[in-house]
Structures are given as C-alpha cells and as structure tokens.
Amino acid sequence: MTSNKAWDEAHPAGTLLNDLIELSIFSYADYIDNGYQGEISWEAKKLSEMTTEDFRLIRPDFSFYFKKTPDVIDEHRLKFKIRMKFAFPEEQVYEISCIPTRSIR
Numbered sequence: 001m002t003s004n005k006a007w008d009e010a011h012p013a014g015t016l017l018n019d020l021i022e023l024s025i026f027s028y029a030d031y032i033d034n035g036y037q038g039e040i041s042w043e044a045k046k047l048s049e050m051t052t053e054d055f056r057l058i059r060p061d062f063s064f065y066f067k068k069t070p071d072v073i074d075e076h077r078l079k080f081k082i083r084m085k086f087a088f089p090e091e092q093v094y095e096i097s098c099i100p101t102r103s104i105r
Contacts, residue, residue, distance in 0.1 A: 004077040018048040
C-alpha cells in the first residue's frame with residue numbers, strides 16, 4: 001500500500017507503508033489441513049510479514065489498520081494492489097481517499 005503524501009520521515013510519498021499496516025484475514029487453510037477440526041478465526045499480521053501461504057484459502061473480505069497515524073494529518077490517497085490466482089485474470093488496483101486522524105487500537 002502507498003500514499004500520495006508522506007506518512008512520516010521514513011515513509012515519503014509513494015513508498016510502501018506495509019510495515020505500518022496490520023492486516024486481518026479469515027483463512028480456512030488450517031481448518032481443512034487439520035481434517036476439519038478446530039476453530040476458524042481471524043488472523044492478524046503485519047502486511048510486510050505476510051507470505052503467499054498466509055493468503056491460502058481466505059475469505060474475500062479482509063480488514064486493515066495502520067499502527068501509526070501520519071505525522072501531518074491531511075487527506076491521503078491510498079493505493080493498494082491485490083493479486084489473486086484464479087479469482088481475477090489480472091492484478092486489481094484499488095484507491096481510496098481518507099483523512100487518518102487517530103489510532104483505534
């Protein structure tokens with residue numbers, strides 16, 4: 001994920017913000033691998049630490065939040081790319097505008 005504006009000194013405009021983002025996904029992989037035993041639950045991890053394996057057999061919905069608000073509160077245009085095998089023929093690019101103001105966690 002990138003922003004059109006600087007997030008902080010270490011993240012100028014256009015650089016990856018993945019180390020600041022925690023992504024929550026709902027995966028069925030462990031449940032299926034364990035013979036349909038155990039619990040299915042949300043898993044949260046820093047986006048920068050996610051691997052292809054983490055995205056195996058996930059639900060199509062997910063959530064993310066920033067671990068840190070930007071140094072200067074202003075409107076940011078965030079861009080994120082999603083690559084999914086078999087679901088889309090090509091890479092999907094999504095953009096949203098927001099004004100990050102405070103941390104909720």
